[in-house]
Amino acid sequence: MKYTGNVIKYGDNVDTDVIIPARYLNTSDHAELAAHCMEDLDTTFVSRVQKGDIIAAGLNFGCGSSREHAPIAIKASGVSLVIAKSFARIFYRNAINIGLAIVECPEAAERIAEGDRVEADMDSGIIRDLTTGEEFRTEPFPEFIQNIIENGGLINSIAGGKLG
Amino acid sequence: MGMTMTQKILAAHSGQQSVCAGQLILADLDLVLGNDITSPVAIKEFAKLGKDSVFDRDKITMVMDHFAPNKDIKAAQQCKMCREFCGEYDVTHFYDVGKMGIEHALLPEQGLVSAGNVVIGADSHTCTYGALGSFSTGVGSTDMACGMAIGKAWFKVPSAIKVNLTGKLRKYVSGKDVILHLIGMIGVDGALYRSLEFTGEGLASLSMADRLCIANMAIEAGAKNGIFQVDDITLEYLKEHGAAEPVIYKADEDAKYDQVIDIDLSKIEPTVAFPHLPENARTFSEIGDIKIDQAVIGSCTNGRLEDLIAAAEIMKGRKCADGVRVIIIPATQQIYLDAMEMGLLKIFIESGAVVSTPTCGPCLGGHMGILAEGERAITTTNRNFVGRMGHPTSEVYLASPAVAAASALTGRITSPWEVMEI
Numbered sequence: 255m256k257y258t259g260n261v262i263k264y265g266d267n268v269d270t271d272v273i274i275p276a277r278y279l280n281t282s283d284h285a286e287l288a289a290h291c292m293e294d295l296d297t298t299f300v301s302r303v304q305k306g307d308i309i310a311a312g313l314n315f316g317c318g319s320s321r322e323h324a325p326i327a328i329k330a331s332g333v334s335l336v337i338a339k340s341f342a343r344i345f346y347r348n349a350i351n352i353g354l355a356i357v358e359c360p361e362a363a364e365r366i367a368e369g370d371r372v373e374a375d376m377d378s379g380i381i382r383d384l385t386t387g388e389e390f391r392t393e394p395f396p397e398f399i400q401n402i403i404e405n406g407g408l409i410n411s412i413a414g415g416k417l418g
Numbered sequence: 419m420g421m422t423m424t425q426k427i428l429a430a431h432s433g434q435q436s437v438c439a440g441q442l443i444l445a446d447l448d449l450v451l452g453n454d455i456t457s458p459v460a461i462k463e464f465a466k467l468g469k470d471s472v473f474d475r476d477k478i479t480m481v482m483d484h485f486a487p488n489k490d491i492k493a494a495q496q497c498k499m500c501r502e503f504c505g506e507y508d509v510t511h512f513y514d515v516g517k518m519g520i521e522h523a524l525l526p527e528q529g530l531v532s533a534g535n536v537v538i539g540a541d542s543h544t545c546t547y548g549a550l551g552s553f554s555t556g557v558g559s560t561d562m563a564c565g566m567a568i569g570k571a572w573f574k575v576p577s578a579i580k581v582n583l584t585g586k587l588r589k590y591v592s593g594k595d596v597i598l599h600l601i602g603m604i605g606v607d608g609a610l611y612r613s614l615e616f617t618g619e620g621l622a623s624l625s626m627a628d629r630l631c632i633a634n635m636a637i638e639a640g641a642k643n644g645i646f647q648v649d650d651i652t653l654e655y656l657k658e659h660g661a662a663e664p665v666i667y668k669a670d671e672d673a674k675y676d677q678v679i680d681i682d683l684s685k686i687e688p689t690v691a692f693p694h695l696p697e698n699a700r701t702f703s704e705i706g707d708i709k710i711d712q713a714v715i716g717s718c719t720n721g722r723l724e725d726l727i728a729a730a731e732i733m734k735g736r737k738c739a740d741g742v743r744v745i746i747i748p749a750t751q752q753i754y755l756d757a758m759e760m761g762l763l764k765i766f767i768e769s770g771a772v773v774s775t776p777t778c779g780p781c782l783g784g785h786m787g788i789l790a791e792g793e794r795a796i797t798t799t800n801r802n803f804v805g806r807m808g809h810p811t812s813e814v815y816l817a818s819p820a821v822a823a824a825s826a827l828t829g830r831i832t833s834p835w836e837v838m839e840i
Contacts, residue, residue, distance in 0.1 A: 267606055267695060271803040276782040280485055280492035282459045294805035314607040314640060318801060319782070320542040322459050322558035343611050343642055344542055348558035408560050409463045 255376045255400060257335040257355060258384075259306035263368040266312035268295065270324040270345065273316065279323055287323050288330035305332035308374070310366045312338065316345025325349040325356075335374055337381065339363045350399060353407035357381075362390035376400070420670030422578040423645050424613040427553040427667050431536045439577035439674075447477065448552075449530060450565040451539030453521055453778075454482045458496045459559035460540055461503045464566055472507045473569035479511035479530060480504055481521040484778045486514075489785035519750025519776040522546035522634060522718035526626075527750055532656055533648045534665030538562065538571050543718050543800065545636045549629035550656065551648035551666065556637060576642045578613035579604075580675040583620030585684035590834035592728065593628030594720055594798065594818035597635040598689040600681065602699025610640035612676060615669065617647040620683045626655045627724035634719045635800050638696040688833045690796075691816040694804045702833040708815070712795040713738075713826040714807075715819050716747025716774070717781045720798035723753050729823035730762040732834055733769045739829030744771035745787045751776060771826065783807050789814075796825040 272295035274287055281287065292299035309328070315338035316324060325348050328336065336349070339360040349356045355376065362381045366372055370385040379394035395403070405411035421429065425437050432443040452460055457480050472478055480500050485493035497514070504512035513524060522543050525531050533551030537544060542556035557571065565571050581600065601608070614636045616629070624632075629646050636644025646652070648666045656664050690705060692698040715721075715729050726748060738744045746766045748754040754776065757763050763773050780787030781799040789795055789808030795815065797807065802814035817825070820834035827837060 269801075269803045271782070271801065271806050275805055276455075276484075276784055279455045279782075279784075280490060280496060282462065282496075294810040314610065317606055317640065318542065318803060320456065320540055320544075320556040320558055322456065322540075322560060325558075326459075340607065340610060342607070342640060344556050344558060344637075347561065351558055351560035409466045409563060412564070413466050413468065 255355070255395070255404065256373065257308060258373045259308040259334050260304065261308050261310050261366050261368060261370045261372050262299065262303065264295065264309065264311040267314045267317055268311050269318035270316055270321050271318055273324040274321065274327040279321060282323065284326055284330040287327040291327040291331045300331065303331050303333065306334045307332060308372050309333055309336045310363050311336065312363060313340050315341050317342035320344045322348045322352060325352050325354045329354040337363050337366070350402055351408040353403050353405065355403050357392055359390055359392040419674060420672035422613060422673045423615055423647065423667050423669045424553050424578060424643060425575055427534060427536060428573060428575055437575045439575055441575045442572060443575060444570050444572050445536050447538055447565050447569050447571055448535035449537040450478045450562060451521060451525065451537065451541065451544060452480050452562050453484050453541055454486055454497050454500055455484045456540035456559045456562065457500045460562040460566065461499055463560050463563035467567050469567050472509065472566045475508050476510045477569065478509050478566055479525065480509065481513045481524060482515060482518050483520050483776065484782065485784050486518065486777060487775065517751065519753070520718045520721055520778055523721055523749035523753065526550060526630065527659060527752055529660035532661040532664050533652060534667055538565050542637045543634050545641065545643050546630055546634040546718060548633040548636065548643050548645035549626065551646060551652055551664065553643055553645065555643045576611055576613045577676050578615050579609055579677045579679060581614055581616045582678060582680045583616060583618040583683055584680065585620050585682040586623040587683045587686060589840050590820045590838060591686050591688060592818045592820065593624065593631035595686050595689040596681065596683065597632045598691050598696065598699045598816060599686055601635065601639045601696050603679065604639055606638060606695050606697045607640040609636065612641055614639065614641045614644040616644065621647060621649055623683065625724060626651060627722045630722065631719055635696070638800060688818065688821050688835060690821060690831060691802055693802050693813045693815065696802060696816060705831055708831040709794065709829060710742055710796050710825055710831060711793040712743045712745065712787060712789065713822045714745045714780055714787055714795060714797040714799060715822050716749060717778065717799040718749065719800040720819050721747055721749030721753065723756050725798065725819040726753065726757050726762050729819040730765045732820060732823040732838060733827065734765045736769055736827050738770035738826045742826055742829050744826040745774060745780065746771050747774045747777065747779065749776055780807055796822050796831055798822050
């Protein structure tokens with residue numbers, strides 16, 4: 255699996271309340287959630303995010319609430335991959351379960367800059383910053399995680415008999 | 419190698435003699451929880467599995483607490499969806515308006531969790547039940563859907579931080595001050611992916627309300643779960659609430675911990691977490707003059723009877739400061755009733771506060787006390803992220819019920835030690 259996109263960069267402790275404020279949790283409609291993604295942190299996100307974009311962020315990305323609406327909003331906004339120094343554990347689990355690709359790579363998250371074009375090959379675990387030419391290594395996704403993400407989430411991969 | 423409390427519970431629930439940190443396991447679940455926000459997503463996912471029944475109708479609970487009583491039409495639709503699902507699948511423990519309370523106050527009160535259980539909940543504060551000696555952790559809606567279908571969930575076995583408590587809390591200091599102090603020490607990712615295991619001779623002086631509050635905010639340090647060593651106080655509580663027969667797991671003498679933190683409870687002072695992270699903990703020598711517009715006493719963290727008693731003791735016979743809106747939210751119907759019979763509601767109303775029906779409401783900026791642009795609140799809730807209680811420029815300060823009550827009286831963030839004799 256390979257992801258290529260332009261980077262939108264954030265800092266440490268991006269919490270699920272800013273990813274999708276609770277005032278919008280009276281719906282689970284993916285498009286409606288995407289329309290308010292990152293609203294309280296970055297009012298420009300929704301207007302500038304392009305399909306395939308990659309978020310690079312600092313420590314503890316997705317901390318706070320267990321709302322699955324958070325990774326859903328990010329995925330539905332068109333983001334293909336989130337690279338962070340570390341993820342809050344519930345967010346990590348939820349992202350995989352709904353088929354949003356995420357990867358921990360502290361070096362890449364530190365070095366990659368806003369607007370850089372990045373290519374991440376999750377079969378080999380190599381992340382390339384095409385703008386600067388820098389290359390970073392991380393753990394490739396295990397096969398079962400790849401299956402979940404390719405099938406669009408845990409439920410689809412179970413229902414489709416692709417898991418286990 | 420020795421196991422921690424959490425590891426022992428996970429081993430027992432995955433049919434293994436022992437497990438070690440980092441191991442992936444599939445565990446049997448004793449309870450699967452959802453609320454009116456997370457359950458609708460889970461119900462949609464559950465439908466894709468094509469199951470005609472849930473794994474065990476007695477081991478699933480849905481609590482309509484976040485945007486209930488329904489704050490708008492969309493919220494009403496979400497509750498309707500949960501109500502219809504629980505009707506169709508004959509779910510035993512469905513809590514609607516009139517029976518419902520804030521989920522993490524309600525479940526222990528109703529005896530739905532016991533020591534030694536494994537519980538998942540599609541709500542991050544599910545870690546609260548660790549106070550009862552169970553392994554309980556927050557998950558998302560997809561995990562909830564799979565849990566409802568097969569009664570199992572996968573986990574990576576966590577390593578642990580041991581928190582060794584000694585001493586005894588001083589007057590007007592509570593579990594909230596302890597957990598804010600701890601998060602201040604280790605940070606919002608200080609226990610990321612790990613267990614926080616609370617033990618030590620200091621436990622004997624901590625009430626169940628204190629312990630539930632501390633375990634509740636383990637997630638605010640990034641922890642997978644918080645868990646307390648079971649003692650006589652736990653057993654008495656479980657018995658009083660009609661919980662299932664407890665199974666006690668004690669950490670092995672040679673259990674391996676990533677870190678051991680010693681906390682002398684007698685040294686803890688009233689503590690406030692400043693915006694916009696729970697780790698920004700300060701004691702009153704570092705606080706200064708901070709005016710407030712609103713005070714909230716409630717939530718899954720601090721809406722228990724003991725919390726209302728602590729607030730009422732300070733507010734009794736006194737008036738809330740002009741210009742401060744004070745909102746008291748008993749966490750369950752039983753707590754509401756007990757507070758009424760004890761005369762606490764009268765004290766609050768006479769002081770100028772409002773008393774709300776149980777709801778998560780303002781804690782997550784849902785309803786029943788939203789902040790306007792630039793407003794500031796002192797609150798006994800659990801998060802102070804940007805926009806958490808309303809407008810993105812509003813500010814949330816986290817504290818104990820005693821601090822919130824003292825602040826309600828003065829109109830600025832105030833220590834109970836200032837307004838009460840100690």
